Amino acid sequence: MSTARTRTGVVHLAERAPEMSGADMVAALVPPPQFDGATFDSYRADPAYPSQQEAKEKLQAFSGVAAVAPARGGLFRRAKRPPETKPGVYLDGGFGVGKTHLLAAIYHAMPARRKYFGSFIEYTALVGALGYQNTVQLFRGSDLLCIDEFELDDPGDTMVMTRLLGELVSSGTRLAATSNTPPNALGEGRFAAQDFLREIHAMAASFETIRIDGTDYRQRAIDGTAVVRTDAEYAEDLAAASAVGLASDDGFGDLVAHLARVHPSRYIRLIDGLDLIGLRDVAVLEDQSAALRFVAFVDRAYDAQIPLRATGVPLNEVFHPDMLGGGYRKKYLRAISRLVALTHS
Secondary structure, three states: OOOOOOOOEEEOHHHOOOOOOHHHHHHOOOOOHHHOOOOOOOOOOOOOOHHHHHHHHHHHHHHOOOOOOOOOOOOOOOOOOOOOOOOEEEEEEOOOOOHHHHHHHHHHHOOOOOEEEEEHHHHHHHHHHHOHHHHHHHHOOOOEEEEEOOOOOOHHHHHHHHHHHHHHHHOOOEEEEEEEOOOOOOOOOHHHHHHHHHHOHHHHHHEEEEEEOOOOHHHOOOOOOOOOOOHHHHHHHHHHHHHHOEEEEEEHHHHHHHHOOOOHHHHHHHOOOOOEEEEEEEOOEOOHHHHHHHHHHHHHHHHOOOOEEEEEOOHHHOEOHHHHOOOOHHHHHHHHHHHHHHHHO
8 A cells, every 4th residue: 555755855865864773674675666566477588588488487486386297107107206496596697687576576476474585785784783693593494585686796795695595594494596797798697607606605506597698678778878967957857856755966976975974784764765866966986985885875776766867977977987897897887777777767
């Protein structure tokens, strides 16, 4: 049931100081609003990429919703045993091929009493807030843990998650995870899958890697360039949005500086209630730490499907070219894809 909005006007994100308790973090471990109704039926596999339909069918079976008729044996023939299902699946593919949709479809379809859905950063933030042992106890005995955008950039965080998932699998929890790979990259997917399995070597045997090919659906209907507003257009957009809902208005530099003072796990609260995000005077980011924090902010804004209006440098050019050739390339490319989509929404 939807509720009527009670707030209109303009706020400044740089003035917000969101708080989030461990209980709040746990309560937020559900699919993003845009995937509230994600199902296997609503996933539209592209006929040009057969792996999409194959992945859908495999994940239906993993979720227990694809009934497979057992092979019928003859009078003296033993029926074939169904293949063993591993406790975890890893969805391997590029940007915008529907991995998160399928992950949410697993969450909604699996008849589980205790199930959780969150991004990698949300789970690691929860460990930081509650402590490792308390987090283990919280999730122990759960039926399903969905991890979107499993990251391999921070060895410490990766190993914490490895330990956590290992303990949960041993107690019967099933796992589903995704990770992005750069589009058109040499060896796309194959290398990502190997990296993932190597980093969680202690659990490699628990995961079945499912490849999903395709083109970024966010780029199919738009030209791949972020929309840039003039100052007058920006003012008009802000006025229109704030008349019927809540809009934010910040200088890009002010927001970037403020993100350094707010833990990434709280970014979702930073944008709570917004109908439009406004950024003035966007400039190229040259500091890696600031760029990565902005990526985390973009992920939360995209999850919440909040339109974005901006002046200055086009947001598809916000990351310095040197960054796009470095170790965080996949993060920046994912963020660019999402920024373009939000400026067109």
